[in-house]
Amino acid sequence: MPEQMTKSALPSVQAEGHEVTPRLEIRNIRRFFEGRAVVDDVSLTVLPGQVTCLLGPSGCGKSTTLRMIAGVEMQDEGEIYVDGKLICDTLFRVPPERREIGLMFQDFALFPHLSVGDNVAFGLKGPKDQKRARAHELLDRVSLAQYIDDYPHQLSGGEQQRVALARALAPRPKIMLMDEPFSGLDNRLRDGIRDETLSVLKEEDTAVLLVTHEPEEAMRMADEIALMRDGRIVQQGAPYNVYTRPVDKAAVAFFSDVNTLPAQVNGALAETPFGQFLAPGVPDGTDVEIVFRPQHLRIDFDRNGRGPEATARDGVPARGIVQRARFLGNESLVEFRMDFDGSILKATVPNVFLPAEGRAMWLTVPRDRCFVFPR
Numbered sequence: 396m397p398e399q400m401t402k403s404a405l406p407s408v409q410a411e412g413h414e415v416t417p418r419l420e421i422r423n424i425r426r427f428f429e430g431r432a433v434v435d436d437v438s439l440t441v442l443p444g445q446v447t448c449l450l451g452p453s454g455c456g457k458s459t460t461l462r463m464i465a466g467v468e469m470q471d472e473g474e475i476y477v478d479g480k481l482i483c484d485t486l487f488r489v490p491p492e493r494r495e496i497g498l499m500f501q502d503f504a505l506f507p508h509l510s511v512g513d514n515v516a517f518g519l520k521g522p523k524d525q526k527r528a529r530a531h532e533l534l535d536r537v538s539l540a541q542y543i544d545d546y547p548h549q550l551s552g553g554e555q556q557r558v559a560l561a562r563a564l565a566p567r568p569k570i571m572l573m574d575e576p577f578s579g580l581d582n583r584l585r586d587g588i589r590d591e592t593l594s595v596l597k598e599e600d601t602a603v604l605l606v607t608h609e610p611e612e613a614m615r616m617a618d619e620i621a622l623m624r625d626g627r628i629v630q631q632g633a634p635y636n637v638y639t640r641p642v643d644k645a646a647v648a649f650f651s652d653v654n655t656l657p658a659q660v661n662g663a664l665a666e667t668p669f670g671q672f673l674a675p676g677v678p679d680g681t682d683v684e685i686v687f688r689p690q691h692l693r694i695d696f697d698r699n700g701r702g703p704e705a706t707a708r709d710g711v712p713a714r715g716i717v718q719r720a721r722f723l724g725n726e727s728l729v730e731f732r733m734d735f736d737g738s739i740l741k742a743t744v745p746n747v748f749l750p751a752e753g754r755a756m757w758l759t760v761p762r763d764r765c766f767v768f769p770r
């Protein structure tokens with residue numbers, strides 16, 4: 396039996412109680428450039444109708460991963476499956492045009508000399524009227540049917556992006572690969588187009604792998620986030636889980652500013668000026684960092700040189716002096732210089748909160764909002 400046949404029987408995954416074969420599965424993919432693994436043992440699955448975001452900083456290997464799935468780049472190790480069938484390993488390779496994969500990139504470049512309708516119909520086969528009908532259907536889906544006979548230059552950037560989406564979806568791809576598709580759009584347009592794109596992709600039941608370096612975009616679009624760093628996926632899960640149960644300090648810092656308190660563990664407790672933090676299972680003498688986001692630092696007013704009472708939930712208050720307070724639109728950012736070691740801690744507060752520079756205030760760190768990581 397040929398190798399690709401023996402590898403095609405993949406286990407299904409459970410989704411909402413049903414067995415579902417992943418629309419896309421990549422297994423242990425590696426790609427080396429000049430001896431360096433820029434994609435290093437990456438595995439992930441995307442179910443039909445699911446959006447998975449490959450999220451990570453510039454250069455971490457996101458686009459290379461996408462290019463291997465599209466088939467324009469060849470992996471050095473690993474396998475790619477679509478609907479449980481092998482489409483590519485290091486020996487066997489379905490060519491890009493037969494992978495039923497749609498692509499959408501930032502510089503999506505519509506053909507300027509073709510009408511909007513002909514752009515959308517470009518990748519379709521069959522009689523002209525059928526192709527036009529499909530183009531019309533897709534343009535209608537993105538609310539642009541009235542522009543079918545116009546030319547790309549007559550449309551705004553956002554409208555052109557929607558035409559590009561319609562064009563990518565017209566051949567009914569099983570999988571849509573999107574590489575920073577919204578980064579060329581201005582901020583005000585972007586949210587609307589993201590939401591519209593998402594609803595069209597869901598209606599078509601397409602499996603989507605979206606590459607982005609913007610955490611807000613991933614949180615807004617993704618059912619699953621795969622957090623990538625230095626060629627590897629360091630954490631994968633629903634946005635809420637990735638945000639609230641980060642695997643390390645860098646995973647916290649990728650989504651927001653962080654505050655850090657250094658400490659050492661003794662008897663499974665880390666002692667800090669904010670009181671003790673539980674560090675279960677961490678050996679005595681281990682240097683750790685207590686990490687928390689600025690929105691979780693609690694601020695209290697000074698009461699004749701004292702702060703609020705210590706509690707089990709929030710620990711001991713520590714005093715800080717306001718260094719700077721800035722209004723950022725829907726929140727305020729306040730920076731405190733801490734009495735205990737002169738370090739700066741940041742707090743964000745909803746709406747307007749602009750205490751005067753030099754004012755003393757008391758800060759506490761809710762225990763259920765912080766993470767203890769080895770240093």
Ligand SMILES: Nc1ncnc2c1ncn2[C@@H]1O[C@H](COP(=O)(O)OP(=O)(O)OP(=O)(O)O)[C@@H](O)[C@H]1O
Nearest residue numbers: 428429433451452453454455456457458459460608
């Ligand atoms: N053809 C190539 N030859 C050599 N190195 C390459 C090649 N393609 C990519 N790289 C390197 O591989 C690493 C990963 O690149 P890749 O484009 O996949 O990252 P990325 O996460 O998509 O980044 P960005 O968001 O900036 O596009 C980078 O260090 C890049 O310089």
